[in-house]
Structure formats: C-alpha cells, structure tokens
Amino acid sequence: MGRLLFVPIPGKLSWSQYDFAKTVLVAIFPACCCWPQTASGIVPPAFTTPAMIQTLSSPSKPAAQPAKNGDLPLYAELADSLQSLIEQGTLRPGARVPSVRTMSRQRNVSIATVLQAYTTLENRGYLEARPQSGYYVRPQLACFCPEPRMARPMAKPSFVGVNDLTVQVMEHSLEPGCISFGAACPHYSLFPNKKLARILGSVARRDPTLVGRFSMNWGYEPLQREIARRYLQAGCPLPHDELVVTVGCEEALNLALRSVTKPGDTVALETPSYFGFLEIIQSLGLKALEIPTSAREGMCLDELRDALENNDVKAVLVMPAFQNPLGSLMPDDKKRRFYDLLCEFDLPAIEDDVYGDIHFGDTRPKPLKAWDRDGRVLLCSSFGKTLAPGFRIGWIAPGSYLERVRRLKFTSTLGTPVILQKTLTEFLRDGGYDHHLRSIRRAYHQQMHLCTQAMLRYFPEGTRLSRPQGGAVLWVEFPAKVDTLQLHQDALKHNINTAPGALFTVKDRYRNCLRMNCAIPWSDELEAALRKLGELVARQLG
Numbered sequence: 001m002g003r004l005l006f007v008p009i010p011g012k013l014s015w016s017q018y019d020f021a022k023t024v025l026v027a028i029f030p031a032c033c034c035w036p037q038t039a040s041g042i043v044p045p046a047f048t049t050p051a052m053i054q055t056l057s058s059p060s061k062p063a064a065q066p067a068k069n070g071d072l073p074l075y076a077e078l079a080d081s082l083q084s085l086i087e088q089g090t091l092r093p094g095a096r097v098p099s100v101r102t103m104s105r106q107r108n109v110s111i112a113t114v115l116q117a118y119t120t121l122e123n124r125g126y127l128e129a130r131p132q133s134g135y136y137v138r139p140q141l142a143c144f145c146p147e148p149r150m151a152r153p154m155a156k157p158s159f160v161g162v163n164d165l166t167v168q169v170m171e172h173s174l175e176p177g178c179i180s181f182g183a184a185c186p187h188y189s190l191f192p193n194k195k196l197a198r199i200l201g202s203v204a205r206r207d208p209t210l211v212g213r214f215s216m217n218w219g220y221e222p223l224q225r226e227i228a229r230r231y232l233q234a235g236c237p238l239p240h241d242e243l244v245v246t247v248g249c250e251e252a253l254n255l256a257l258r259s260v261t262k263p264g265d266t267v268a269l270e271t272p273s274y275f276g277f278l279e280i281i282q283s284l285g286l287k288a289l290e291i292p293t294s295a296r297e298g299m300c301l302d303e304l305r306d307a308l309e310n311n312d313v314k315a316v317l318v319m320p321a322f323q324n325p326l327g328s329l330m331p332d333d334k335k336r337r338f339y340d341l342l343c344e345f346d347l348p349a350i351e352d353d354v355y356g357d358i359h360f361g362d363t364r365p366k367p368l369k370a371w372d373r374d375g376r377v378l379l380c381s382s383f384g385k386t387l388a389p390g391f392r393i394g395w396i397a398p399g400s401y402l403e404r405v406r407r408l409k410f411t412s413t414l415g416t417p418v419i420l421q422k423t424l425t426e427f428l429r430d431g432g433y434d435h436h437l438r439s440i441r442r443a444y445h446q447q448m449h450l451c452t453q454a455m456l457r458y459f460p461e462g463t464r465l466s467r468p469q470g471g472a473v474l475w476v477e478f479p480a481k482v483d484t485l486q487l488h489q490d491a492l493k494h495n496i497n498t499a500p501g502a503l504f505t506v507k508d509r510y511r512n513c514l515r516m517n518c519a520i521p522w523s524d525e526l527e528a529a530l531r532k533l534g535e536l537v538a539r540q541l542g
C-alpha cells in the first residue's frame with residue numbers, strides 16, 4: 001500500500017539536482033522507519049510519520065543525464081550535487097542516502113566514484129557512515145545560532161597575573177570519572193596507542209642502546225625529514241635541518257618567545273587566547289597586549305595595526321589555524337596581509353599550528369610560515385593533538401632565529417628522546433599516518449558536531465557558539481548575567497570540569513564565556529553532562 005510523504009522541495013532545482021532529488025527521494029524511503037535515537041544526539045528528521053512517497057513527475061528533459069561540469073572530476077560533481085540537496089533541506093538530517101550500488105547504477109558511474117563522493121561528503125561533515133547500515137545525512141549546525149562577539153581592544157599592555165585555576169582545571173581533567181570539557185586534551189582512545197607501543201618495543205629491541213646512550217640533539221634527522229615532507233605537501237616548504245624537535249609544542253613556544261623577547265617586552269596576541277600562552281608570557285616576565293579576534297577569521301588586522309602604531313610591541317603570537325579557544329581560521333589572503341604588516345613593522349611572529357592537521361574541510365590550511373620570505377615566522381607545533389600526546393614530541397621551525405633557538409634548547413632540555421622520535425618516524429613512514437589522520441579528523445568533526453547539537457538543545461536562549469572548521473574546542477558565550485567561574489564550581493560537584501572564560505584573558509572579561517573541549521567520545525554520559533551544564537546555567541538566570 002502506498003503511503004504519503006511530504007518532503008519540502010526547494011523552488012529552483014537544476015537538472016542534475018532534479019534528477020538526483022528524485023533518485024534520492026525514492027531511495028530514502030526504506031530508511032524512514034529506522035531513525036537514530038535522540039539519546040545519541042542526532043535530531044530526528046521531519047518526516048517520521050507513515051506517509052506516501054510522491055515521486056516528482058518528470059519534466060520533459062530525459063532522466064539520468066546529469067549536467068557535467070567540465071572541470072570537476074565525477075566524484076566531486078556527485079558530492080557537490082548531494083551537498084546542495086542537503087543544504088537546501090531536500091535531504092533532511094538523519095535521512096539515508098542511496099546505497100553505493102544504487103547510486104552507482106542510477107548515476108551510471110563506478111562504485112569507486114560513488115564511494116569517493118560519499119567519503120568527500122563525510123570529510124566535509126555532511127554524511128556519516130554507519131556500520132552495516134549505509135550513509136546518512138548528518139545533523140547540520142543550526143545556522144540561526146549567533147557567533148560569539150569580538151572583544152574590545154586593550155588600551156595598554158599588561159603583565160599577566162597567574163591564575164591558580166588554570167592548574168586546577170588541568171589537574172581535574174586527569175581525574176578518573178571526571179567529564180573533561182576543561183582541558184584541551186583529546187581522549188586517549190583517539191590515538192593508535194597499541195600500534196605505537198608495538199613500534200616502540202620493536203625500536204627498543206633492535207637498538208637497546210637508545211635507552212642507555214646519552215643524546216644531545218636538535219632533532220632525529222629522519223623525523224625532521226618526515227615533518228618537512230608533510231609541510232611541503234601543505235604548501236609550506238621547510239629545510240628539514242632548520243627544524244628543532246622539542247618536548248611538545250609547549251617547549252617550542254617557550255623557546256620561540258625567549259628567542260625574540262626579553263623580560264618586560266610586550267607581545268601582541270589574540271583575545272581570547274589559550275591560557276598556556278598567558279602562562280608562558282607570565283613566566284618570562286613579558287607583557288600581553290590582547291588584540292580583538294573574530295570567531296570566524298582570526299585576529300583583526302585593523303586592530304593589530306592600531307596596537308602596533310601605539311605600543312612598542314616586540315612580537316606577535318598568533319594561531320591562524322583553528323585558534324584555541326575560538327576555533328577561528330584565518331583566510332589565506334588575510335595571512336598574506338598579516339605577513340605584510342609584520343614586515344612593515346619589522347616584527348617576528350610566533351605561529352602556533354598545533355591544530356593545523358585537524359581540518360574538517362578537504363584541505364589543510366597553509367601555515368602563515370608559507371608566506372615567510374625572510375625568516376621572521378617561528379612555526380611551532382607537535383604531535384600532541386594528532387598522534388601521541390604522551391610522547392610529548394613537538395617542533396619549531398624558527399627561521400632566522402635558528403641559532404638562538406638551538407642555544408636555548410641546549411639550556412632547556414638538551415635534546416628530545418631519540419627512542420620516541422624514532423618510533424614516530426617509523427609510524428609516519430609506514431603509511432599509516434594519513435589513514436589515521438583521516439579517521440581522527442572525522443572523529444573530531446563528529447564530536448564537535450554532536451556537542452554543538454547538544455548545546456543548542458540544552459543551553460539557554462541567547463547563548464552564542466563558535467563554529468570551528470577544525471580543531472577540538474568550542475567557545476560558548478552565555479547571556480551576560482551568567483558567571484562561568486561560579487558555573488565551574490557548581491559543575492565540579494557533578495564531576496564536570498569546565499574552562500571558564502576568565503582564564504583566557506589578562507583583563508576582567510569573558511566572565512560569561514566557556515571553552516569546551518569536544519575531543520571526548522560521545523556517550524549518554526557526555527550528553528547528560530551537557531544537559532546538567534544547561535540546567536546549572538538556567539538556574540543562574542533564574
């Protein structure tokens with residue numbers, strides 16, 4: 001028996017979209033009775049009641065003749081047409097798209113082409129694969145949720161007060177049983193721990209002297225080459241022997257700041273900014289000058305120019321790719337203008353690229369360093385967000401500050417454990433890293449998406465959320481009345497650890513803001529924690 005189904009069809013469809021919509025409408029019907037659970041955070045689609053499918057009456061143009069875009073490969077064309085159907089709302093969240101085989105038959109393309117198109121949409125965050133079930137449209141971020149507002153500029157630089165709460169947040173995040181939205185530490189289950197442990201064992205067995213031999217080094221050369229090779233792929237050529245391998249990105253940042261400043265100097269940086277930056281700035285006796293930053297496109301260049309004209313700034317600390325905590329991504333053109341500004345004021349920049357590989361779109365953003373012609377950009381990063389947080393392996397490409405950074409590394413940690421560098425090199429070389437990166441990017445994206453959806457459900461009206469295109473953290477701006485320091489204390493009583501906005505500034509601001517780490521596997525417990533946070537905020541609002 002036929003059933004009726006009302007599906008919104010946008011007024012204007014191109015031929016290829018029309019044919020495709022028709023295919024999809026017919027093919028998704030069987031999926032109508034198996035929607036995902038709301039407990040998993042996935043919004044049920046609009047058409048869940050029994051209904052009859054009305055296939056569209058075919059216009060006079062022959063079916064199955066998709067318009068070809070001369071420049072695009074077939075898979076990209078297919079991905080694009082499916083994406084516009086999702087964006088226009090023809091395909092609703094939760095809908096199952098035709099199976100790979102069906103789509104291949106109906107579009108007259110190979111299975112590999114369809115698979116590649118679906119994988120592309122998975123990477124773009126439009127589809128998700130469910131084991132034994134097929135591909136489904138992922139819930140999309142509600143576009144009516146406003147983004148956090150940009151802060152006002154700071155009149156003059158300020159020394160940083162140490163906030164004991166930072167250490168408390170980090171310590172709580174390690175406690176078993178605590179839901180850790182507070183520290184930007186990805187969950188250990190995201191990493192290939194067993195494989196790395198096996199390689200580590202094998203490296204140690206093959207050369208046990210790596211344990212007993214003292215090693216002072218700027219980096220294990222094969223690892224330096226692997227890192228340089230990956231930057232080359234990202235459009236940023238770097239000579240491998242100008243890289244210094246460090247103990248995490250944290251050491252790289254320390255070395256960078258020490259090599260371009262002396263105590264009392266002023267460093268300009270984004271606001272809000274990662275509390276780790278503020279801690280290092282404080283420990284080196286530097287002053288911070290916070291530059292207003294957009295949650296979408298990063299540091300505001302007009303404000304930066306203004307700050308540079310009116311203050312004696314010695315360096316700029318910046319995170320163009322998926323800034324912590326805003327998640328902003330600086331467009332390439334803006335990076336070029338940023339670099340021009342550095343040249344105009346003859347300043348070095350310290351670039352933190354620790355989230356560069358965690359992009360949700362198809363391509364990795366080029367680091368600012370790619371525009372560097374005269375060695376003024378000190379690029380810092382690590383494997384801490386992508387592969388092995390426990391190994392604490394990072395690096396710095398210090399440009400013209402190489403010798404100074406090497407001297408400082410000598411007095412800082414002498415060298416970085418070779419046994420760990422060798423293990424990572426073998427992992428990078430055996431080809432598993434790209435595959436791992438793809439899956440970890442998908443995991444980060446999925447987590448971010450599910451957390452966002454849950455926050456939209458549970459956080460009160462008036463809440464603003466950032467929309468990162470990569471990375472692992474979300475910035476939440478609650479209505480002005482909310483006090484997130486109080487919220488932090490209240491939430492701890494329920495074993496929920498948060499990072500209040502006050503930690504991300506040297507001024508008294510962001511009292512109503514929160515940074516949320518989303519790199520935690522989704523679970524009912526996580527959803528309950530987000531619901532609880534929403535309740536605690538609602539209580540404050542009365």
Ligand SMILES: Cc1ncc(COP(=O)(O)O)c(C=O)c1O
Nearest residue numbers: 184248249250274324354382384
């Ligand atoms: C923006 C940013 N930079 C640097 C670091 C430190 O990285 P690592 O663990 O490699 O020292 C972190 C850690 O959370 C971070 O969020």
